[in-house]
Each structure stands twice: as C-alpha cells, then as structure tokens.
Amino acid sequence: MILVTSAAGHTGRQIVSYLVAQGLPVAATDINEQVTKLPGIQKSFVGDLTDLKFQQKVVDAADQIVYIPPLFSPEEALIGKSLVDLAAKKQLQQFVFISVTHPILTTLLQHVAKRDVEEHLIYEGMTSQLPYTILQPMHYMHNFDVETVMRTGEYKMFYDIQSPIAYVDPQDVAEVVAKVIEEPAKHDKATYELVGTQPMSPVELVDQFNALTGQQARAEYIPVEDFLDGLNMQDLYLRAGFTQLANSYTNWGLDGNSNVLRMLLDREPTTFKDYLTRELAKL
Template sequence: MILVTGATGEVGRAVVDSLLAQGIPVRATSRDPARARLPDGVEVVAADLGDASAVAAAVSGVDGVFLLTGGSEIPLHDKTVATAAASAGVQRIVKLSSGRAGDDTATDPIPQWHRAGERAVRESGVPWIMLRPMGFMSNALMWAGSIREQGAVFAPYAAGRVTVIDPLDIAAVAAIALTSTPTGQILTLSGPEALSPGEQVDIIASVLGRPLRFVEVTPDAARAAIISHGVAPSMADAIMALRATALEDFTSVVHPTVPEITGRPAGAFRDWVARNRAAFA
C-alpha cells in the first residue's frame, strides 16, 4: 500500500489514479475526508500533517509514501511524515520538491522550505527519492480569468523561459519511483521545451482559435494581483521570488528524466492546453 499526501491536488490526484491503474492499494490523507472526492477503493484517513499522532496512524502498514506538502509548513510537515515513516518501517519516501532546492545560492523561501524538507527526509533514514520539477504547466491556469474576460495575459518577466512540465508527467514518474526506481536519487523533471510567457500565450491562442495579447507588467503589479486574490503578502513574496528565477539559465534546460523513467516523451504544453481548453474558453 502507498500513502499519498496532497491527494486532492492536481499532482497528488494523478499519482492516486496512476497507482490504482497498476492495481496498487492507495491510502490518502485529508483534513476533511468527506470532501476529498477520491476514487472508490482509496482509503481516505483524516490527518493534519502537523499532527504527529494522526500521521503515525496514517503511515502504519504502508510500504511507501508520496510526500507532497506546500507553503511555509513544508519543513514541519515533511519532518513529521518522515519521522513517522521511519518508526513505521516504511520502505521509501518519494518527495515532490523544487527544481531549485539543490541550488545553495537560492535563498528565497520556496527552495529553502523544500531544502529543509529534503533534509528531514534524508535524516529520517527512510530510503528516498527527490522529484525536482522546474515550472508546472498548470500555473498557466492563473491566466484563465483574464483570458476569458479580456483576451489577454498580464505577467512579469517576459524574457524568462522555463521548461514547464505537465503535472501528469510528474505523477507518472512518481508512481514508478514509488514502486521500482532505485532509491537515493534526485530526479530533476522538465517538459520538452523552454517557453516564455508570451510563447505560452501564443500556444493557448492557437488552441483556442482566437487572438490573445500578452502584456508584460512590473513585478510590483504582479505581486499586487496575487494579493488581490487572497494570498498573504509573505506568500506572494515567495511566489514572486520563484517567478523571477525564470530569468536564470538553468530554468530553460531540458532534462531527459521523464522519457528515461516512463519510456515515453514528456508531454507538450500544447497538449496540456488542449486537455484543459475548457478552463480558458
């Protein structure tokens, strides 16, 4: 049995589906199991990842853990799960980390949180695999509202290019990593090409069959827009620091990990947009 945390999110749910397709029993954590809406056959247990006793019960009897945590509580939650997993004799942890966690010069919050989480997993003694994706294709969903209402995307860092990855590819790699990939590995994940925000908008326009505008805005304006959607200022700062890394060379590197692990090419951004067309139309 595999325990999946973050199972109701896009990546976590895809991991659940991939494991079920292989006939592997799945247990998932949720703060509110009644609202989890996971497939039949998934054992959903109530657990806040900061609650050591609830986490200990959740990891009891599982063979592996897919560890997906978010925000400033990443270090605490990763340590809580890893410690409980070690006590329960779990055979492996696959942690969804950040592509920048291995860069010691990255001192902004998100890589620091994941770096601390990775350290907690390693120190637990449980065999591990770290998944370090670059950007997510699904981040483009943040543009859906302005595309529908204004036919435009307003974003900073127009010159930045990122090898964004389809969340389904992350999940496919994770499912294999949870069952057969040798542990002790760091797997850096990317899509098949580096794209700027403007190039992504052009692809969305092509799929929708209508023109869209890309308008570069200042980082301050982008930060204000994030906060206007109810995000705390401190988290908005962390998001903006992550976005700024699109200007660095390493974010545009294509990594062969997805085809090496899954045996098929990484999905293209156009295919992701086509699959999610309704969100933008």
C-alpha cells in the same frame, strides 16, 4: 497501502488518479475535505500535517508514502522532516518525496524548504536504510489555466512576461511516481530531475494557445502585490514566497534538462502543445 499527501491539490489529484488507474491501493490525506471525494481511493484522512498525532495516524496506515508538501507553509520543512522520521521508525517500504527542480536555489523560499527536507531524507536513508526516492519536478503546466485564458482572453502573470520557464506535465510526473512506487528497490536512493520542456515565456505560451485556438489572447504582467490582493491572499509567508518567486523568475527564469524524464518515461515528455490540446478537449 500508498499514502499520498496534499492529495486534494492539482498535483495530488493527478497522482492519485494515475495510481488508482494502475490498480494500486491508495490512501489520501489533505486539510481540504474534498480529499474524501477522490475517486477510487481506499481510505481518506482529513487533517493538518503540522499535528504530530495526525502525522502518526496517517503513517500508521501506510506502507509507502508519496509526500507532496503543502503549498507555501512556513512549517513545510518541519512537516517533511517529521514525516521522514516517522516513516523510518515504522520501517516503511518506501518514501517518495515530490520536491522541486533545483532545490539549491536560495532565492526561492519554497525551494529552500524542500532542500532541507531532501538533506534530512538523505541522512536518514543512510542512517536507517529507509528506502527513498526524490523526484524534482519543474514548473507544472497546470499553472497555465486553459479555461481561464479561453474565457478572459488574458494570461495574467506576476513575473516578467518575457522570462523563460521550463515546464512539466503533471500527468508525466504521475506516471513516474507509479513507476517508482512499483519498483522501490530499483529506485532506492535515486534523485530524478523531471523537466519536460525547453524554457518558454508567458508570451510564448499564449502564442501557442492562440495558434491552436484561433483566439487573440494576450499575456499581461501584473505586479505580484496586485496579483495576491486580487486572490485575497493575505498570509505573510505566502506573500513572501510569491514575491521571491516573482523576483527570481524575472531575473533568471528557470530551466533544466529533460533527459532524465525521457529516460524514465521511455518516451518523449509531453509538450506544451500536447497539454493544451488535451485540456482544450475538456472544455
């Protein structure tokens, strides 16, 4: 049984859907009750991964774990380290950690937490021989919400709209997860950076959207505090994380190299134009 955590989120849903489509047995867990409605799963668990007893419950149900961390949780590193320990104690067949490209960047709060979990997983892998694979996806394409841009004519962004960011299609990430899950020994102790595109600014993303749709949408900068207030996000840790994200992306952007993803997929990674075409077809 393959356990996928944070399975009701954007990335989790796509990974679960792909694994199920491959005929693999999937259990899904999330704090969001919508996880029970994911098509094709064999088991679901609704609960909080900060609860050690709940962690033990879901690990007991698994043979392999795809660990997607919770979004902007102050306990993210503790959750990940504890799951690694429980997986090693149970001698699971594989622990797949969905980390992030460049977890070494200390200007990004969520990167630092994932870096700490990566370190713990590597040490545990050497100590107990827990089979593991670390996947490091770049910024996900689904952060460009095609339906919202089509409806409003705006792509509102909380960092400099000229700053270049590389992207990856979450469906490409799901395909890599399936490959890794199906051959644990081949991918044991591997760390793979998953970058799909060259860096593009929000302005360039909107230009591609307009070229495909004939629309006249525009990228609009919105201060991060206003962005968070508009979504009624008042959690202090989440606000700190988004503020660091806004500052880091404005100052440096974020990029990487697509060679590893191309090798793993045995094809070219999905382009942003491909992603837009696919998402527009759903509207």
